[in-house]
Amino acid sequence: MAEAVNIKRLAQELNISIATVSKALNDSYEISLKTKNRVWTLAKELNYTPNPAASNLRSHKTKTVAVIIPCVANNFFSLSIKGIEEIARQYGYHVLIYQTHENIEAEVAFTNSLLNGRVDGILTSVSSSEYNSEYYTNLVKKIPLVFFDRVYENLDAVKVTTDDYEIAFQATEHLIECGCTKIAYLYGLENLPAGKARFAGYLDALKTHGIAADEQPVVKYQDDEELNLQHINELLREYKPDALFSSIEEFIIPAYCACREMGLKIPDDVKILSFSNLSTAKLLNPSLTTITQPAFEIGREAAKCLFKILNNKQLDDEQNIILKSMLIKRESTGC
Amino acid sequence: MAEAVNIKRLAQELNISIATVSKALNDSYEISLKTKNRVWTLAKELNYTPNPAASNLRSHKTKTVAVIIPCVANNFFSLSIKGIEEIARQYGYHVLIYQTHENIEAEVAFTNSLLNGRVDGILTSVSSSEYNSEYYTNLVKKIPLVFFDRVYENLDAVKVTTDDYEIAFQATEHLIECGCTKIAYLYGLENLPAGKARFAGYLDALKTHGIAADEQPVVKYQDDEELNLQHINELLREYKPDALFSSIEEFIIPAYCACREMGLKIPDDVKILSFSNLSTAKLLNPSLTTITQPAFEIGREAAKCLFKILNNKQLDDEQNIILKSMLIKRESTGC
DNA sequence: AGGCTAGGCGAAAACGTTTACGTAATTAAA
DNA sequence: TTTAATTACGTAAACGTTTTCGCCTAGCCT
The missing domain is CATH 3.40.50.2300 (Response regulator)
Structure with missing residues (x-):
C-alpha cells in the first residue's frame, strides 16, 4: 500500500526501460540472461507481482476461469470443484465460483457477466430447470467453454460426462x-x-x-x-x-x-x-x-480440457470424454 | 468478439464524449437525466458491459473477493461458501475460491498472490497445520480481511466464530x-x-x-x-x-x-x-x-462484515461475531 | 451591462502492463 | 571489406476505463 512497486520502479532502479523489464519478467527471448537475472532478483527482493488488471487489459488474458454450478453444497459438485481447483493451481489459474441454484436466469446472468473479459474460459454444469440450447449455441462461439456432467448436446463444445x-x-x-x-x-x-x-x-x-x-x-x-x-x-x-x-x-x-x-x-x-x-x-x-x-476426476478432466483449449493445444481427437461410474x-x- | 462494444463506441454513436458516457453509466450528478437515458438505452441495446480490467486498473476496485479455505469438499465449508456467495451476489461481487488443503505454504502463497489488487478483500478460514500469527499480523494491514470459524486471535480483524x-x-x-x-x-x-x-x-x-x-x-x-x-x-x-x-x-x-x-x-x-x-x-x-x-449463517455473516468494510460502513461496535451451534x-x- | 453561479459536458491524463517497431552494436556471411 | 543477419534493448502506442480540471452556456442578481 505504501510504496507501489511496479514495472516502472523496477526499471528505474535497474536503469533500464520498462519494456525490457516486462520482457525479462515474461522470459522473452529478446532479453539477455544477464539482464533477466538482474530483473528477477530485484523483483523477488521487492516482492513484485504484476498488476493483474493492467496485464489483463493489455494482453486480454486473465488467468482466471469461472465455474458455474447449481450449488456448491452438494457432494458431487464440491468434489468436482476440488478437482478443478487442483488442475487450475497447476496451470496457475484462478477460479471464480457461481451458484445458480438451478435457476436458469441466474445462470444466464452470471454467464453474461463473464463475457466482457473477466475470465478466459468457463466450466459449467448447467441448471436442470430448463433446457435452453439456443443460448448455449451462441455462447460457445463467444468464449471457451467446457461442460461437465450436466451438458448441452449437439454443440461445438467439449463435454465431460459419465456412462x-x-x-x-x-x-x-x-x-x-x-x-x-x-x-x-x-x-x-x-x-x-x-x-x-x-x-x-x-x-x-x-x-x-x-x-x-x-x-x-x-x-x-x-x-x-x-x-x-x-x-x-x-x-x-x-x-x-x-x-x-x-x-x-x-x-x-x-x-x-x-x-x-x-x-x-x-x-x-x-x-x-x-x-x-x-x-x-x-x-x-x-x-x-x-x-x-468419479466427481473429482470429472472436475480434473474438464479443467484439463479447458486449459488445453486456452493454451491452443490440440484436444485429442474426441470432444466427448466419458468416465465410468461405479x-x-x-x-x-x-x- | 466481432464488434468490440466499449465506451468509445457508445460515445461515437451518441455524439458525446467518452467522459460523459462513463459518468452517465456511473449515474454521476454531473450528467443530465436526458443524456443518462440516452446512454443507458443504447448501452442496453448494444449489450454493453464495462471491461472489468480497465475499470479495475483505473479505479482500484475489483468487485471481487477471495475465499481461502482448507477444502471445499467438506460440509461445513461448502455450506459456508453457499452463504458467502449469496451475500456476494446481493452486493454484486464475484467470488474466487482457493483451497489450501491444510497446507500453510499454499495458504500463504495464495494470499500473497491476492495482494496486487486482484481482489478487494479476503474471507479466510485458516489451515490447521500451523498457527503462524506473524504473517497475519502483517497481512491485516494490507488488505481487508475477515476470518471465519478458523481464526487468528488478537489481530485487528473481524472474526466470525461459534460458541x-x-x-x-x-x-x-x-x-x-x-x-x-x-x-x-x-x-x-x-x-x-x-x-x-x-x-x-x-x-x-x-x-x-x-x-x-x-x-x-x-x-x-x-x-x-x-x-x-x-x-x-x-x-x-x-x-x-x-x-x-x-x-x-x-x-x-x-x-x-x-x-x-x-x-x-x-x-x-x-x-x-x-x-x-x-x-x-x-x-x-x-x-x-x-x-x-450454523455454517451457512457463518458464511453469510462473514461476507456481510467484509462488504460493510469494503463499503466503508461502520461495523456495529463488535469485531467478534459469535454464532450459536446446536x-x-x-x-x-x-x- | 457586467459579474456570478451552476449545470452540463469535453479534453486529457492516468492506471500498469504488453507489444509492434525502431535502432545500435555485434557477429556472421559473402 | 562490405553486407546481411542477429542480438539486446528502447520508444511509444495501446488496452478501456475513471477522474480532474476547465470550458461554455444560460440564467440570475446587482
Whole structure:
C-alpha cells in the first residue's frame, strides 16, 4: 500500500526501460540472461507481482476461469470443484465460483457477466430447470467453454460426462437380480441428457428382463423437501414397490425417512439404490448401495480440457470424454 | 468478439464524449437525466458491459473477493461458501475460491498472490497445520480481511466464530448425563482457537462433574484415514471408553468403522457424539448426535462484515461475531 | 451591462502492463 | 571489406476505463 512497486520502479532502479523489464519478467527471448537475472532478483527482493488488471487489459488474458454450478453444497459438485481447483493451481489459474441454484436466469446472468473479459474460459454444469440450447449455441462461439456432467448436446463444445445409461442399466439389473419386479423410479434431472440417459438405462434394463417398464411408478424431483417426502410416502403406500431407484442424491434422505415413517424395512420390504457421492453411504442405516460418479476426476478432466483449449493445444481427437461410474453394492439392496 | 462494444463506441454513436458516457453509466450528478437515458438505452441495446480490467486498473476496485479455505469438499465449508456467495451476489461481487488443503505454504502463497489488487478483500478460514500469527499480523494491514470459524486471535480483524467452548461443554455434560465416565476425545484443530476451545469445554465439563479430566484418552487427528482408524481401534481396545467425543467431522467414519470392526454396539457399548454438518447424520446407523455449526449463517455473516468494510460502513461496535451451534441429540448417545 | 453561479459536458491524463517497431552494436556471411 | 543477419534493448502506442480540471452556456442578481 505504501510504496507501489511496479514495472516502472523496477526499471528505474535497474536503469533500464520498462519494456525490457516486462520482457525479462515474461522470459522473452529478446532479453539477455544477464539482464533477466538482474530483473528477477530485484523483483523477488521487492516482492513484485504484476498488476493483474493492467496485464489483463493489455494482453486480454486473465488467468482466471469461472465455474458455474447449481450449488456448491452438494457432494458431487464440491468434489468436482476440488478437482478443478487442483488442475487450475497447476496451470496457475484462478477460479471464480457461481451458484445458480438451478435457476436458469441466474445462470444466464452470471454467464453474461463473464463475457466482457473477466475470465478466459468457463466450466459449467448447467441448471436442470430448463433446457435452453439456443443460448448455449451462441455462447460457445463467444468464449471457451467446457461442460461437465450436466451438458448441452449437439454443440461445438467439449463435454465431460459419465456412462449414465450403462450404469443405470447395470444398477437396474442388480435390483432385478435381487428379485425386485416393482421398481419405482425417483426421477431427477429430467430435462437434461444425464437424467434422460439414466431413465433410459433403467427402462431398457426392465424391458430386457421382461418387466413392463411403463407400469413402473415414477416420482419426479421437486425443489421442496417436504413435497418429495410426501410423494415418496404416497408412492410407497399406493404402489408398494419392492425397490426404489433414485437418480439423484437428493432423494436419499426423503426415501429413507419415508420408509422409516411407513415402517418398511430396508432391504427386506423395499430395496434402495441411488446415484450418490455421499461419503457416509456405507454408514447409513442400512448402508446404501450407490452409483458413484468419479466427481473429482470429472472436475480434473474438464479443467484439463479447458486449459488445453486456452493454451491452443490440440484436444485429442474426441470432444466427448466419458468416465465410468461405479456401482457399489451395500446392504440397502441386500443380496 | 466481432464488434468490440466499449465506451468509445457508445460515445461515437451518441455524439458525446467518452467522459460523459462513463459518468452517465456511473449515474454521476454531473450528467443530465436526458443524456443518462440516452446512454443507458443504447448501452442496453448494444449489450454493453464495462471491461472489468480497465475499470479495475483505473479505479482500484475489483468487485471481487477471495475465499481461502482448507477444502471445499467438506460440509461445513461448502455450506459456508453457499452463504458467502449469496451475500456476494446481493452486493454484486464475484467470488474466487482457493483451497489450501491444510497446507500453510499454499495458504500463504495464495494470499500473497491476492495482494496486487486482484481482489478487494479476503474471507479466510485458516489451515490447521500451523498457527503462524506473524504473517497475519502483517497481512491485516494490507488488505481487508475477515476470518471465519478458523481464526487468528488478537489481530485487528473481524472474526466470525461459534460458541465452541460452551457447546462442547454442553455436549460433554450430555454424555455424562447419559452415564458416561470414560469419555475419549478425538482431537482436531489442535493448533487453532476453535480446537482448543472445544477441548477446553470438554475438559471443564468433566471437571465440573468430578471426572478426572487428565485420565481421559485423546486421539489426535492425522491427515491419513487409515491412521485415524487404527488409532481409534487402539483406543477402543486399550482404554475401553464408554463414549467418543469427536471434535471434527472427519472422525465420524473411522469411529463408526472402528466400532463395527470391534463389534461394539453404539450406543450400548460406546456412545458417539461429533461436531458435524453432515446432512445424513440422522440416517446413520445409528443416527448420530451432532454439534452442528450454523455454517451457512457463518458464511453469510462473514461476507456481510467484509462488504460493510469494503463499503466503508461502520461495523456495529463488535469485531467478534459469535454464532450459536446446536446440539442435536440422536441415537448414538441414546438417552 | 457586467459579474456570478451552476449545470452540463469535453479534453486529457492516468492506471500498469504488453507489444509492434525502431535502432545500435555485434557477429556472421559473402 | 562490405553486407546481411542477429542480438539486446528502447520508444511509444495501446488496452478501456475513471477522474480532474476547465470550458461554455444560460440564467440570475446587482
